[in-house]
Amino acid sequence: MTVNDGSVLGAVQIYGSAPRNRAFNIVLLAEGFTAAQQQEFNTAADTFVSQLVKTAPFDDFTAVINAFRVNITSTDSGADDPLTTDGGLGTTADTYFDASFGLGGVQRIMSFDTTRALQVAAAQVPEFTAALVVVNSTIYGGSGGMAGIYSLALGSSDIGMHEMGHSVFGLGDEYSCHDCDAKEHNNVHSGDEPHQPNLTVNRDRNTLKWGWAVEAATAIPTMQNPDCTTIDFRPSTVPAGTVGLFEGADFYHCNAFRPEFDCKMRNNGIDWCRVCRQVIRDRLFSLTTLVAQGRTPLSVVARDGNHLDVFAVASDSRTVSDRWDIPNGWSGWSQLSGGATFPGGAGSPVTSISRAADQIDAFTVGGDGHIWTARYSTFSGWSVWFQIGTVTARAGSTVTPVARTSEHLDLFTTDLDGRVMWTSSGPGRDFSEWSHLSGGTAAAGATVTAVCRFPGHLDAFTIGVEGNVWGAWWGEASGWSNWSEVGHLAARPDSTVTVVARGTTIDLFTTAVDGRIMTTTWSDSAGWTPDWFHLGGFASPGSPVTAIARNPSHIDLFVVGQDRRIFSTWWDVGGTWADWFNVSGGNAVAGSQIAASARFPERLDIFVVGGDSQVYTAGWDPANGWSRWWAVGVT
Numbered sequence: 001m002t003v004n005d006g007s008v009l010g011a012v013q014i015y016g017s018a019p020r021n022r023a024f025n026i027v028l029l030a031e032g033f034t035a036a037q038q039q040e041f042n043t044a045a046d047t048f049v050s051q052l053v054k055t056a057p058f059d060d061f062t063a064v065i066n067a068f069r070v071n072i073t074s075t076d077s078g079a080d081d082p083l084t085t086d087g088g089l090g091t092t093a094d095t096y097f098d099a100s101f102g103l104g105g106v107q108r109i110m111s112f113d114t115t116r117a118l119q120v121a122a123a124q125v126p127e128f129t130a131a132l133v134v135v136n137s138t139i140y141g142g143s144g145g146m147a148g149i150y151s152l153a154l155g156s157s158d159i160g161m162h163e164m165g166h167s168v169f170g171l172g173d174e175y176s177c178h179d180c181d182a183k184e185h186n187n188v189h190s191g192d193e194p195h196q197p198n199l200t201v202n203r204d205r206n207t208l209k210w211g212w213a214v215e216a217a218t219a220i221p222t223m224q225n226p227d228c229t230t231i232d233f234r235p236s237t238v239p240a241g242t243v244g245l246f247e248g249a250d251f252y253h254c255n256a257f258r259p260e261f262d263c264k265m266r267n268n269g270i271d272w273c274r275v276c277r278q279v280i281r282d283r284l285f286s287l288t289t290l291v292a293q294g295r296t297p298l299s300v301v302a303r304d305g306n307h308l309d310v311f312a313v314a315s316d317s318r319t320v321s322d323r324w325d326i327p328n329g330w331s332g333w334s335q336l337s338g339g340a341t342f343p344g345g346a347g348s349p350v351t352s353i354s355r356a357a358d359q360i361d362a363f364t365v366g367g368d369g370h371i372w373t374a375r376y377s378t379f380s381g382w383s384v385w386f387q388i389g390t391v392t393a394r395a396g397s398t399v400t401p402v403a404r405t406s407e408h409l410d411l412f413t414t415d416l417d418g419r420v421m422w423t424s425s426g427p428g429r430d431f432s433e434w435s436h437l438s439g440g441t442a443a444a445g446a447t448v449t450a451v452c453r454f455p456g457h458l459d460a461f462t463i464g465v466e467g468n469v470w471g472a473w474w475g476e477a478s479g480w481s482n483w484s485e486v487g488h489l490a491a492r493p494d495s496t497v498t499v500v501a502r503g504t505t506i507d508l509f510t511t512a513v514d515g516r517i518m519t520t521t522w523s524d525s526a527g528w529t530p531d532w533f534h535l536g537g538f539a540s541p542g543s544p545v546t547a548i549a550r551n552p553s554h555i556d557l558f559v560v561g562q563d564r565r566i567f568s569t570w571w572d573v574g575g576t577w578a579d580w581f582n583v584s585g586g587n588a589v590a591g592s593q594i595a596a597s598a599r600f601p602e603r604l605d606i607f608v609v610g611g612d613s614q615v616y617t618a619g620w621d622p623a624n625g626w627s628r629w630w631a632v633g634v635t
Contacts (some may be wrong), residue, residue: 006096009038009071011124015049016066020127022634023066024284026052026164027121027128030072031112031149032079032095032136038071044134044152045069051157057277061284070124072096078137079151083107086179097133099149101141106179110141110149117147130168132160158268165265165272169279172196174258174266176231176248187228189256197279198265199250200257210259210275211384212338213243221245221257228254236261243274278338286332289633290322290615291315294589295346295542297398298607298615302599304357309376310595310607310632311336311350311362312615317343319350319364322615322632329635337374339385340367342395346542346591353401353409361409363388363399371399371413371434389423391434392416398447404455412448412460417441420448420462422480438472440483441465445494453501461486461497461508469497469510487520489532496544496593502552509545509557514538517545517559535569537580538562542591546606550598558583558594558606566594566608584618584626587611607632 016023028048030041049067052058058065076093083102084090097117103109112133121131131147142150142159144166150159165171172194177186191201200209205220214220222244225232232248242260249258258266263273272280292298292312299311308324312333319339323331341348341364348365355361360376369392372385393399393413400412407427413434415421420440425431437460442448446463453459456476464470469486490513491497498509506522517539518532535557539545543560550556553573561567566586571577588594588608595607604620616629 004075005094005098006072006074008096008120008124009073011068011070013066013068014045015053016062016064018064018066018287020066020125022287023064023127023129024061024287025125025127025129026065026067027125027131028067028069029097029117029120029131029133030070030074030136031097031099031133032074032077032093033072034075034077035073037077037136038073040136041071041134042069044136044156048132048134048157048160052161055161056271057281057284060281061288064284064287068125068128070120072120074136079110079135079139081137081139099133099135101137101139103143107139108141110135110143110151112149114146117149121147130164132164132167134160155268158264162264162268165276165280169276169283170196171265171276171279172199172250174198174249174263175251176225176253178251180231186252188254189250189252191255194250194256196250198259198263198273198275200245201255203245203257206386208245208384210243210278210338213259213274213278215243218242218244221247223247223261225254241274278335282334285320286334286634288333289631290320290333291613292320292609292615293317293344293347294609294613295591295593296341296609297349297544297593298595298609299350299352299362300595300597300605300607301352301354301360302597302605303354303360305599305603307357308597308599308605309352309354309360310615310617311352312609313341313347313349313364315613317341317347317367319362321350321362324635330632332634333632336362337382337385339364339372339374341365342367342369344396346396348393348396349398351399351401353403355403355406355409361401363401363411365393365395365397365399365413369393369395369416371411388431389434391421393421394418394444396445400448400450402450402452402458404452404458408455410450410452410458412437412450414442414446414448414462418444418465420460422460438480438482440470440472443467443493447496449497449499451499451501451506453504453506459499459506461499463491463493463495463497463510467491467493467513469508486528487532489518489520491518492541494542498545498547500547500549500555502549502555505552507547507549507555509535509547511539511543511545515541515562517557535577537567537569540564540590544593546594546596548596548598548604550601550604556596556604558596560588560590560592560594560608564588564590564611584628586616586618586629589613 033041074095080100081088086107097112099112103111133149135151140153144163148163148167245257250256259275260273319336358378420437421434422437442462450460458474515538517537546558
């Protein structure tokens, strides 16, 4: 091969209209097409893209997919086919990328000048995501590395997608053999864990890569090869779509497992398995903005002044998150450990807390009604979701976390009967079984909120079944007190009691039956103020008040008003509450909640599900005031 074996004619966009810097950009490169055969390449490129965008999960992300063909002439048609000992023709062809069958003595595995292919792709489409070389040959073959390559054999689009599974998504082959001939004896895998997300040697359900997708009733392993000297050709022993451990993968008969019985990484013409779909979905999902459940609260946590993590529930009930840091901006939405919550427009949220700069704990009520948590560290990333205790929560319940110290966590929620439930963890001690907190019962739709004013003390609040605000406190020496009514406010039954602590002082905020925004305060010296006080604003039905104390002398409030506009007010010690104002013209889904974070005292970031059901954010600092709103996605 030399540079005289062809020439680059140029690139043409054949699919999509997404901004290239926020899109999945596929570049198809012609190989072995003479100048007279360029229309054949055009047809092959169109066929691949047409098939790709109809294939799950790509069909859900057509809005962020662009495709380009790069027409390149070659002196000869086809590719080198030297391997006469394995069915090859013993021929050569002068082509631009020097493509050849027979890599490593296996006829179907192709090689090519990968560096040149990547250079051409970058020169023609600098923002390219995936580069695929399309070879003008009907001999079956392909491979995937930094770039992929596939031939125009029968089922060529499936071959191309399989190779893109390697080159773009890091997926491994789920075959039980390499060349699958009589000379091959890949019987038992060595036991080293494969790095690919769809291959494993791990048989432990609790630490399995794709444990989030395995049903409790599914056996682990699910299918085992009874004879490791040969491939297991038996049909599946479980229903199609079952995710578990199926022996035979990574080119080995035994001790290597795949997630499902069959998958596109195993056979052409087969759908991607659930785990591979999730890997692809996570990569593409990061390029999109999020359509969220409108009334399911968002959660945001700042691990330190340089990081924000926001959590939401997608419209299809998936648990999702997006991450921001100063040098990189937003990373893009991704599904959090494959999790899903109770379905519905006002489903259970994902709540979060950061006990240290390198750690986040997230919580939700799963689709089975149980409480689940996932943990993040900067060293290992996100864990799988795992269950906390055996309580079954009320549909739509919130799990409220409170950190007494970096090693103590307390959780609060409501069970099927509305009973207020509590559990805690401590140094060297995981969460205890849930207990009924002092006999309390919350109104339908009400959440339990709590605050820690100092390590040996907790205060919890909720709306009782008769619509009044109730509180209880916990002391390290005394345990939980009985519940007592806070003032005599008739609150909206599904209201949230928002609590902020300013040193040893507590401020409560909630909504009255008629939507008025109300507050009361407790201090060591005076106890509770004589009665609840109306702050002048009104909340839309179902919308809670968000409160944040950036320092002990200042509070900011946010709410979705009755006209769906986003309002705020603020208070400084020694002064009165400011007039309510609309934040940067923003509006939200009626009844939704605004999430707020102060990464440091002079910075506010707020998040909301906008009127179009996408997640938006705005920020404030003293020098610039409030920014405009923009959709949270990828920077």
